[in-house]
Amino acid sequence: MVSMTRNDNDLKGGVNAVEVRGLVKHYGGTKALDGVDLDVREGTVLGVLGPNGAGKTTLVRCLSTLIVPDAGHAVVAGWDVVKQPRQLRRTIGLTGQYASVDEKLSGWENLYMIGRLLDLPRRKARSRADELLERFSLTPAARKAAMDYSGGMRRRLDLAASMIGSPAVLYLDEPTTGLDPRTRNEVWDEVQRMVAEGATVLLTTQYMEEAEQLASELTVIDQGRIIARGGVDELKAKVGGRTLQIRPSDPAELAAMAQALREAGLDGVAGAQAVPDEGLLHVPILSDAQLTAVIGLLGTRGFSLAHVATALPSLDEVFLAITGDKATHTETIPQEVAA
Amino acid sequence: MSTTTLTPTPTGTGTSAPAAVLHDEGRIGLRGNLRHIGALVRRNLLQIKKDPESMFDALLMPIVFTLLFVYVFGGSVGGSMGGDRQDYLNYLIPGLMAMMGMNIAMAVGSGVNDDFRKGVMDRFRTMPIARSSVLIAKIVVELGRMMVATLILLGMGFALGMELQESVLGLVGAIALSAAFGAAIMWIFILLGLTMKTAQAVQGTGMLVLMPLQFGSSIFAPTQTMPGWLRTFTDYNPLSNLADAARALMMGGPLAHSVWVTLGWTVVITAVTAPLAVSRFRKKS
Numbered sequence: 001m002v003s004m005t006r007n008d009n010d011l012k013g014g015v016n017a018v019e020v021r022g023l024v025k026h027y028g029g030t031k032a033l034d035g036v037d038l039d040v041r042e043g044t045v046l047g048v049l050g051p052n053g054a055g056k057t058t059l060v061r062c063l064s065t066l067i068v069p070d071a072g073h074a075v076v077a078g079w080d081v082v083k084q085p086r087q088l089r090r091t092i093g094l095t096g097q098y099a100s101v102d103e104k105l106s107g108w109e110n111l112y113m114i115g116r117l118l119d120l121p122r123r124k125a126r127s128r129a130d131e132l133l134e135r136f137s138l139t140p141a142a143r144k145a146a147m148d149y150s151g152g153m154r155r156r157l158d159l160a161a162s163m164i165g166s167p168a169v170l171y172l173d174e175p176t177t178g179l180d181p182r183t184r185n186e187v188w189d190e191v192q193r194m195v196a197e198g199a200t201v202l203l204t205t206q207y208m209e210e211a212e213q214l215a216s217e218l219t220v221i222d223q224g225r226i227i228a229r230g231g232v233d234e235l236k237a238k239v240g241g242r243t244l245q246i247r248p249s250d251p252a253e254l255a256a257m258a259q260a261l262r263e264a265g266l267d268g269v270a271g272a273q274a275v276p277d278e279g280l281l282h283v284p285i286l287s288d289a290q291l292t293a294v295i296g297l298l299g300t301r302g303f304s305l306a307h308v309a310t311a312l313p314s315l316d317e318v319f320l321a322i323t324g325d326k327a328t329h330t331e332t333i334p335q336e337v338a339a
Numbered sequence: 340m341s342t343t344t345l346t347p348t349p350t351g352t353g354t355s356a357p358a359a360v361l362h363d364e365g366r367i368g369l370r371g372n373l374r375h376i377g378a379l380v381r382r383n384l385l386q387i388k389k390d391p392e393s394m395f396d397a398l399l400m401p402i403v404f405t406l407l408f409v410y411v412f413g414g415s416v417g418g419s420m421g422g423d424r425q426d427y428l429n430y431l432i433p434g435l436m437a438m439m440g441m442n443i444a445m446a447v448g449s450g451v452n453d454d455f456r457k458g459v460m461d462r463f464r465t466m467p468i469a470r471s472s473v474l475i476a477k478i479v480v481e482l483g484r485m486m487v488a489t490l491i492l493l494g495m496g497f498a499l500g501m502e503l504q505e506s507v508l509g510l511v512g513a514i515a516l517s518a519a520f521g522a523a524i525m526w527i528f529i530l531l532g533l534t535m536k537t538a539q540a541v542q543g544t545g546m547l548v549l550m551p552l553q554f555g556s557s558i559f560a561p562t563q564t565m566p567g568w569l570r571t572f573t574d575y576n577p578l579s580n581l582a583d584a585a586r587a588l589m590m591g592g593p594l595a596h597s598v599w600v601t602l603g604w605t606v607v608i609t610a611v612t613a614p615l616a617v618s619r620f621r622k623k624s
Binding site for chain 1: 377
């Protein structure tokens with residue numbers, strides 16, 4: 001089954017592994033999905049970005065046959081989610097926000113059980129469990145109950161469980177929500193590996209940073225509707241890319257630094273702004289070249305810098321840039337997403 | 340945006356199912372189903388192995404109930420039946436056998452409800468397995484637990500001096516009948532477990548329904564001294580029929596009526612609640 005990758009597929013890039021048209025799901029008066037269209041090209045990662053309650057999880061649950069949409073249709077790996085759920089389930093893997101493994105069973109027992117449920121012969125199920133535990137660095141914890149795993153280990157076990165059948169399409173529903181940064185990186189590494197091996201991934205996330213790390217294409221969803229889509233760079237350009245945060249050794253120099261940058265007229269970095277409360281200078285930048293230019297300029301002007309950092313636009317900034325409508329969004333965006 | 344039409348062919352997606360399954364309906368054959376049920380039974384057994392306390396009800400209930408009823412009520416009820424404590428023991432054990440199944444069945448309901456709170460159910464429901472196999476595996480394991488409880492109960496009975504009046508075949512028949520009826524009741528509780536919000540609610544409702552059914556029956560005492568209205572209830576109570584049938588199979592007495600009525604209840608309850616439970620399980624989101 002491992003050999004069922006698509007390296008030899010000359011259609012790669014041209015075929016949609018997931019096609020969603022006009023998908024609607026209402027819960028009482030709430031429109032969880034309100035006419036969603038999207039495509040995921042085979043072998044790529046589509047990031048679905050949106051705040052809590054935007055409809056991301058509802059979308060994933062519709063596409064994985066857990067709920068039936070009220071209207072519209074969706075085709076995954078050639079199978080209709082409503083009319084051919086049984087066939088569809090053979091081709092998908094799902095890793096949710098909440099680890100979908102049996103907590104009382106050990107990591108190995110979970111993977112073996114799933115292998116058997118996927119009709120692997122006993123011996124194959126055993127070797128596949130060993131192999132995936134090894135790959136996800138869980139071999140030392142293979143015999144421990146999943147409930148004794150750390151958050152990151154559990155998420156990795158969950159990913160391993162989703163990989164047993166080598167699914168053509170993988171849904172990752174907020175795979176790193178609630179994880180610490182180190183564990184988040186581990187999960188990202190694994191996802192990148194799966195994609196390198198040819199999996200098609202639909203990833204939902206609240207984090208701009210995660211979307212940038214993993215996805216090639218982005219769809220921004222809010223209140224059940226798609227409000228923007230495009231490449232990561234396109235969207236970043238739309239919201240102004242990163243912000244360079246510079247802390248001078250002497251806070252009194254902030255204003256002079258901002259002044260110097262504005263007067264230098266460097267290409268595209270006119271927006272330098274002193275934020276005295278934080279002792280920081282904020283400079284919106286679009287490229288690494290601009291970053292280098294800004295730092296270089298400040299150096300030649302004799303400013304002494306204590307700390308330099310870059311920050312991606314937070315999800316709220318993305319929303320504000322896209323919708324240009326502060327009022328409707330400030331309330332719905334949870335604070336922890338501010339990057 | 341691509342306008343490619345997707346068809347389930349190998350060239351269409353490059354990754355769709357192997358050729359052999361391309362033209363099927365996605366149905367799962369009997370062997371596949373049995374294999375899935377086997378894997379899920381194993382899961383349930385492993386859970387018990389890791390949490391042996393979950394067996395306490397099956398292990399201790401028969402002991403506690405037998406001791407309590409035989410020694411608290413045995414003398415007086417046995418006496419009023421025209422015998423003694425020993426006669427009451429012979430009367431009680433077949434009745435308790437009917438009752439064990441009910442209490443185990445109630446645990447199934449809260450167990451299913453609990454299971455649903457966990458992400459693993461989502462995984463099962465996105466896998467290419469018949470959704471009924473998850474429920475059937477649960478029932479298989481609970482029947483096993485019920486058998487353990489029944490064996491302990493019989494062990495207690497024999498230890499205290501119960502004497503079979505009929506053949507061992509009768510005993511086996513009584514066990515089988517109790518198991519079949521117990522399985523039917525499990526479907527009711529699975530349905531409850533899938534419908535109600537919390538495991539506690541399932542347990543509470545279960546107690547409320549089971550208590551009158553268990554005590555308003557011929558399980559613990561003959562119904563002759565009960566007032567007329569209650570006797571009407573106990574006569575129609577399927578648990579009375581099951582207790583009477585088990586008693587007749589083990590200790591002798593009129594057999595046909597109670598056995599047929601019990602089998603009838605078993606078939607009707609299963610035929611109505613099993614499909615409802617499976618469909619409820621399918622639709623639950």
